[in-house]
Amino acid sequence: MRLINSEVTSTFKVLEMKSRMKKIGEMLSFQIFGGSKFMALKLMKGSLQYKNQIIEMIKEWKSYNDTHDANTSPWAIFKNDYDDFEYYLNNLEISTTDDGFVPDSTFFCLDEEYILITSPQDLCATEEFHNGNNSVYYMGKYDKKQHVFHYERVYSLDDGFDFYAPQTMLAPDGRRIMIGWMQSWDSNIRPADQKWSCMMTIPRELHIEQGRILQNPVREIENYHRNAVCYQNKEISGNCQMEDIHGRVLDMTVEIVLGDFHQFTISFAQNERYHTDFTIQKDSKMIEMNRTYSGMVRDAAAIRKSKIKTSTDKLQLRLILDKYSAEIFLNDGQQVFSSTFYTPLEADGIRFICDGKAVVNIEKYEIVVD
Secondary structure, X not given: OOOOOOOOOOHHHHHHHHHHXXXXXXXXXXXXXXXXXXXXXXXXXXXXXXXXXXXXXHHHHHHHHHHOOOOOOOHHXXXXXXXXXXXXXXXXXXXXXXXXXXXXXXXEEEOOEEEEEEOOOOEOOOOOOOOXXXXXXXEEEEEOOXXXXXXXXXXXXXXXXXXXXXXXXXXXXXXXXXXXXXXXXXXXXXXXXOOOOOOEOOOEEEXXXXXXXXXXXXXHXXXXXXXXXXXXXXXXXXXXXXXXXXXXXXXXXXXXXXXXXXXXXXXXXXXXXXXXXXXXXXXXXXXXXXXXXXXXXXXXXXXXXXXXXXXXXXXXXXEEEEOOEEEEEEOOOOEEEEEEOOXXXXXXXXXXXXXXXXXXXXXXXXXXXX
């Protein structure tokens, strides 16, 4: 995918935001994390009126790419020569699929709210954001006449180890679909003999509920469900492993119906030697994701903790495993945790661990692509 245009703004408007954000990164960090709750972003029109500013910005971006051995620019920005500026503007925007590229955007309207998605780096942790590279979204109002986006809220998109640089697209049926890069710049745990690195997330449908984005796997994944396993009102106490609950490519939902416990853990990609754990710490309302024993040999982030940002009156986990990755959707996608791990595939066990008692409903499917 490439960053091109959306139905509400031209590529240059998005480019203006991304460029200015890059230039004033320190100020943005202060505004986002220093207590400010309001900022207005001026969006530049792609027009002859702004020819000098736009060309200056393109040259600056190109110079950065050339001197930093980087390619941080959207494909559409450099696809034509800007010396013929009128032709450049007339052929900038792309709204149809071309050469395999699907139009996408990180600035869009969703359920009558305007959303801007960015991926800031080098952040210090807060209750909302984790250390290092994050992907966040700003929610606010867009003044089309003044080309100004006013936002008052900014939230994290994913609280796991590996989620960055997401893009969205509008499906023909009107759904807003997001897909992200499942990798962190600072935490590449790929084994030295692995012949590939990184992967993409499952495409996610986006909706807004109670002022925040909800993310859930696209419904089309259900077309690949096979071999259903269901448990109703299953009591979990201590270590519990069910013979028909295992696998490394699956879609499993666990709903905690009742529970008197402090910690509840799902341990997956598991055998006598390996495991990755997702733990709900009920009293402190914290989530801990731990891949220490996943087989990783790099000195990289292995434990991530996050505040539960939703009600604990209901606790439902949907776990998507795809061989070397996990995406966990808490409470219908109110909070998401994405992670890679490179555990040998023979470690396909799933274990439930509860330090008290929990009553759960489990629905598990293998994902089979014919």
